[in-house]
Amino acid sequence: MTGIAGIARQVERRTGIKTTARDVENILSCLQRVSHFWEVVYLSQKPFNIVAETVGILINEGLLENREDGTIGLTQAGKELVEVYRIYPKRHYACPHCERRGLDLSEFNELIKRFEQETKDRPEAVIDYDQGYVTSKTVISRIAMMAERGDLEGKKLLVLGDDDLVSLAAGLSELPQEVVVLEIDDRIIDYINKKAVQLELPVKAYKYDFRQSLPGEFVRAFDTFTTDPPETIEALEVVMKRGLAGLKGEGCAGYFGITKAESSFVKWREFQKMLLNKFDVTITDIIEDFNQYVNWGYLLESIRDDYSFVQVKPKLNWYRSSMYRIETVSGFSGVDNEPQECELYLDNEALIYKPVSLTK
Ligand SMILES: [Fe+2]
Structure with a gap:
């Protein structure tokens, strides 16, 4: 089984975007809370391409399953992995009134x-x-x-x-x-x-x-x-x-x-x-x-x-x-105002x- 750090290295190689073990942990944390790809992108606050490759690799490794209805979820092996690494469900405390903006409209x-x-x-x-x-x-x-x-x-x-x-x-x-x-x-x-x-x-x-x-x-x-x-x-x-x-x-x-x-x-x-x-x-x-x-x-x-x-x-x-x-x-x-391709x-x-x- 590839460890979390190994998955991060694979993601970085495929995307060309710096990826850390913590990024992969974060995505695994979100996957314990939501089961739609786009919700994982939102909740993890990570680049779309990092989330896509991480999910893709987790599926390849048998840690995640892609169900017929389009949702994704941890397999038994995935659940064991998050337990071993002490990765917990993502916490989310967004204020429903101001939608996190801090403004009373x-x-x-x-x-x-x-x-x-x-x-x-x-x-x-x-x-x-x-x-x-x-x-x-x-x-x-x-x-x-x-x-x-x-x-x-x-x-x-x-x-x-x-x-x-x-x-x-x-x-x-x-x-x-x-x-x-x-x-x-x-x-x-x-x-x-x-x-x-x-x-x-x-x-x-x-x-x-x-x-x-x-x-x-x-x-x-x-x-x-x-x-x-x-x-x-x-x-x-x-x-x-x-x-x-x-x-x-x-x-x-x-x-x-x-x-x-x-x-x-x-x-x-x-x-x-x-x-x-x-x-x-x-x-x-x-x-x-x-x-x-x-x-x-x-x-x-x-x-x-x-x-x-x-x-x-x-x-x-x-x-x-x-x-x-x-x-x-x-x-x-002020700043320069030259044309710039x-x-x-x-x-x-x-x-x-x-x-x-x-x-x-
Ligand atoms: Fe608020």
Whole structure:
């Protein structure tokens, strides 16, 4: 029988993502609590590809069984293994009221309703731009958080990419002075502009690709930026650059979500170093699971199809991200605003990444 450390080494070899024995223990812990692959991905807070390979190997080793109804569960050998290694069922104490965000939204009930009503005819998520939008509660929580921190009321807000329609929610809240959306998808630009005119909101969307310089009129023009970036390290760098180039100077803030499903902690560490050392900002908040995404239609066709337990429709909103808030502190003097080519969507931690053995 392969030990836990041996399984971790196999997973690392297959995924190219650093994997520790503790990662495998964590997944075994989750497998004692839930029996759907996507729930294990959510509960373990580990990259999708690590969870997929770990589960695949555990099945091969006879420690886990893949049942006909698509669920997975420990075999007798698996149960003996977790006992020997003292791996216990995952504990989970998420607050059901605020969904872990720590915000009371009772003042925003009307806004949630209004936002849902006004965006019923929103464009659906498409794969071309890695889209997948968040729940209405998430959108309004973003508004509440920015408002609470003094980053929204009477302020100018820059939204970089907005399939979540945060701009419209911000406009409907009547808090910001002005909202500018920079977006690559014409469907979303047109939708936001049409709604903004219809509802008389101080919101305007323009066509923009992150890889271009931020247009001059938007440089040093905003108090706050918010974005939901693609998660290759290069994309994170470019998106931060554009957001920060848009800020007026010291004491301004940026908000964005980073997942664990598509970003390992090795990537998190690299990114955090970049924030502190290269961009000279401070990280004021990281709120786990703040952003909850509505399951998007193209998921199963866009990901690996070598494991049947992966090709199962998710039941819960399993894809979440941690909300980062960064702030420009004393001495912040802006960032360079040069055009920059980069791979936006694909690295070996991305959902759409297919291990080499699977690509033709
Ligand atoms: Fe709570």
